[in-house]
Amino acid sequence: MANKMKIRKGDKVVVTTGKSKKHVGEVLRVMPKENRVIxxxxxxxxxxxxxSAQSQGGIVEKEAPIHVSNVALLDPRDDRASRVGWKLVEGGRKIRFARRSGETIDS
Structure with missing residues (x-):
């Protein structure tokens, strides 16, 4: 069974460790079985x-997966790293919110 990820495709995140530390970017792909994001x-x-017939050969630079524990969601209020929490709203729907400011992430 795949793990429940707090980071989703399209989220703005900051890398917290590794050679790309402090890099801010958008999540292009989420791999819940491996707990990794690109x-x-x-x-x-x-x-x-x-x-190949479609592309020229050679050395290509591309993004490699990063473990989800090494990225943090950006707080929508002040663009700083924040943890993610869940809360229930009317109608029994769960939404994500930034623990740093309490601002909702999902609409």
Whole structure:
């Protein structure tokens, strides 16, 4: 069973550790089975690709996955790292909120 992720595709996050520390970017992909996310412009690696009919071969730079514990959601109020909490609203719906300011993340 996949783990429940507090970070979702499209969220703005900051990398907290590693070679891309303090990098701010958008989450491009979430991999809940591996507990990893791909952040735009962070953790860039060089990948050697073979030439094919559609693309030229060579060395390509692309984003590699980062463990979800090494990124933090940006607080919508002041753009600083924040933890994520859950709360119930009317109608029994669960929404995410930034613990730093209490601002809701989901509408």
């Amino acid at each position: 952040v735009q412009g962070a953790n860039i690696v060089k990948h050697h690709e073979r030439q």
